[in-house]
Amino acid sequence: MTQSTGPTTQSTGPTTQTGPAVSTSIDRITLEVIRNGLLTAADEMKNVVLRTAYSNLWKEAGDLSCALLRPTGEVVAQGSADIPIHLPTMPFSFAGLTERFPVETMLPGDVFIHNDPFRGNNHLPDFFMCKPVFFGETLLGFAAVRGHFIDVGGNGPGSYSSTAPDIQAEGFRIPPMRVWKEGERNEELVGLLESNLRNPRERIGDLQAQYAGCNTGERRLQALAEKYGADTLSIAIERVLDDAETLARAHIAEIPDGRYEFEDFCDGDGIVNEPFAIRCAVEVDGSDIAIDFDGTSPQTHGGMNMALSVCYAACVYAIKALTDPDSPANSGAYRPITVTAPEGTVVNVSYPGAVVAGNHETSARVADCVTGALAEALPDRVVAAGAGSTGVLVFGGHDADRDFICVEMHGAGQGGGAGADGGNAHRVNIANTGNTPTEALELEYPMTVIEYRITDDAGGAGEFRGGCGIQRRVRFDAPGWITIVAERGTVAPYGLFGGGRPEPTQVVLTRADGTVEELPTKTAPLLVVAGDELFLKCAGGGGYGDPVDRTVEALQADVDNGYVSPDSAATTYGAVVLEDAGRADGKWVVSR
Template identity: 35%
Template sequence: MNQTSLNAVELEIARNRLESIAEEVGTALIQTSYSPNIKDRRDCSAGIYGPDGMLISQAEHIPLHLGLMPTMIKNALATYGTENLVDGDVLITNNPYLGGSHLPDMCVITPVFWHDELIAVVANLAHHVDVGGITPGSMATHATEIYQEGVRVPPVKLFDRGVLQRELFSVLLTNIRTQDKTRGDIMAQVAANRLGERRIQELLAEWGTQRFGQSTRALVDYAARRTAAAIGHLPDGKGTFTDILEHDGNREHPTEITVTVEVSGEHLTVDFTETNDQVSGAVNCSWAVTEGCVAYVIKLLTDPTLPSNAGLMEPITVHTRKGSLVAAVFPAPVANGNIQTSQRIVDALLGAFHEFAPEHVPAASSGSMSIMTIGGFDETTGQYFSYVETYGGGQGAMPDQDGASAVHTHMTNTRNTPCEVIEREYPLRVEAYQIAENTGGAGTFRGGDGLIRHLTLTRGKAQVVAGTSRVTTAPWGLAGGSDGTPGHVIRHGTDGDEPRESMTRFEVHAGEGITIQTAGGGGYGTA
């Protein structure tokens, strides 16, 4: 192998070898996890990083996770200090102020040593069904500070030289409602990383450290060149767009997300500094989430095959303002920032690009990951349960085709929880799960339709937290296309049906339930 560069064949071999390891880590996690949220919905992501946290390769999982994990891994390693790591150590953290998303997303980080030298890091991130806090599921919309959202874990050793730190683990689990599920899921994360560690060591035995380092640097350089070239194919120009997040978690409170994007040759500059300040409710998000949205949008608009490693962001400059909705600082609550705000960041970015590159931009999609959590203490089993699921909606129509119906769009890429699994795992009955017909916007190409999920509690009582968006606003159409139909949330009580706000919480008793209908996507072109 050439000592200064890789040829095209060598580059593809390196890319596929490293990406396959990340994919295998993710597959192992999914197949060995305990909670339906991970094993069925696949609410998890995995990647390989350099000793300093430089992203090398990722599995094709959830855009939001994949976009923010490089920042989180880099900051976690810097905070803990790589000089304090030895073979057999495993770190765990969920701190959103280090670049995480929200507290349920636990990140497990495993250093990979070769002949006593730190060569790489394997990391995966998974959404746990509970991490404490004021509501089961740890996704309270009405939190006003981070302490109400659950246990916040700084980067600490879960394993020290291969030995589980049982006292630390006990403290963590004692503050979590779903201890058995959480214990199993965290151990699955650890085991999946160990598989990745073995695969990297096998690669090091074959390649050696010099070739491994050369290959990872070449892949990052390759991604930077590819991204720069992709940006260069966009027209030069500048656009500014403001979209509205309609609810702050506590009340209807329109909050502006304003972004200016500028393409100049092969460089992209993105400026969010005019976005409104962080709010008292749980829709704030870290600046790492915002950067992840930018990375996603540039792939969406140019070339979805762009390699997802550290080189992707090299030709891109992102400006945020600390203390704003999209760059929140302590002690801002953040539980629903990725669920709601990340999707609106994408909408704002698409609106800005449409100002000067309209042929690349689709109409707005449903605008929310649309989450529902239902949890409580089940007297029959003597244990807490916590149902967590996000729902798809209508995809915005594109300049050349209709939008898809009832799908996860933009920053989310999970599956659904099968109805049979819901009724087996929880005291819930699925009354309806269907496409919300004719909710997509009309146009030359139609927006996709939203979906409907109706659940009833079968015994006991439970707390419900529901969060969607585009209820008082609608996903916008483009080029004369109609807006999509807004979504809605309904509480089904013994005294009748009650429409609720887009972000809401309430208690239900046996026989009562909830319906959530997600918004349809915007249409494209004059019908």
């Protein structure tokens, strides 16, 4: 068994300050100004990366996250619209980095990078970059950017097939390395990246954007030290983390003590398309929470496994969302939470297991399990399961003398909760990226979007309806390779307290010759030709509460907006639905 509370290193880096003992007190106004300055700095880092990035996945969808770390690696401030699965793993990635490069060996101008899941990283596409920030000879902390590289080599464009049998087959694995040394770029490493990643110009453009984000964080942290002093800034950082812990413990203490259990399932790994189980027990004891995954399925052949760091991130996300979703997140808020997972399972992979899809597909199920376990204890706070899938479509190849790789995420449905329907057509749970606008897709890639809309009757029925997912039909206008990584095609998201399950995910490939093939939710790279069409319908969210308790007004709005069909309103919700020719819009009228 392996347990984690989120690692920190013991070294605080090279400081040579001398003099009288530093006071640990700070006035509340100064603390709040510095706290918000740190948060603003993280947001500014993100904006700089977005403005300078090359790939659509970054500049349009925003698949990256920025943070400021204390000298021991804990996250102090993160971007307000960043990605939950990216951020709690940063201390793990930092610990993997400092095992190879101790903090005391780092110098101003150094920048480090790695993508190794067996050294605390998420999956190979997520490159972790961090830069030590010095003020004089004092190490203030680190500016860090994690970004999803569209390609890291491997057996298909986009590096996204969950059918890769081990980590080596998934792509180019980079141990912690200096990518800038005292301000000079490591051209040998950059050349190695260029030779192993598809479309290297775009990849190195994103690498430079990451670097710009780290430099922005460095400048802002140094500016705070210049204004308030390095000692005061250090005290404020400690208080930010301690205050977050105090607040988290106060909210956790409101949960009734006890042991709560739940299980859910994933479709399969793309090699063996049979469901496998995620089982968790959540034990609440005062202001502490221990989450155990004993009984979870062994690690899979394909890439549906995850590193323990990712399992930890999914767990702390779920607890934060249920207990205190409004205050800014940082590592202090996660100190009361411990996670235990058997090695060699899908939630704590052993080398050389593949992990590319587990980062967001299996981890989403982990968050669903923690939420489901606490439904009994927190019925007014939990929501039914969302779609729990990124719904990845990769399309890559060579056209008109250029390489192209499109990695597109698809919006799905959130689960309904007490007093509110689930959200429609957006990423839910551990992810927070947007989709790429149709105009940008068609401008950048040889593809045409034929249909893109919210699916009716896609949300689970309930007093509070599950959100509807989207469906998209695209035509490929040039030969290339496609890969699908999605979930919830076999086991649909669960409802709560009488709420229903939504429609599952569906993937259909229609060849130019008229041949129709229903695909599993995970595929190896498939060759397509001009004229082939792909239909992808994402799952909705589960319902909350008995459907017969849904109000007439809410159901009327559902029918008017196209979220629920008249037939479903009658058969699933037990309503009387009549066509009213007297209405100016000719729509249906719902009654009970």
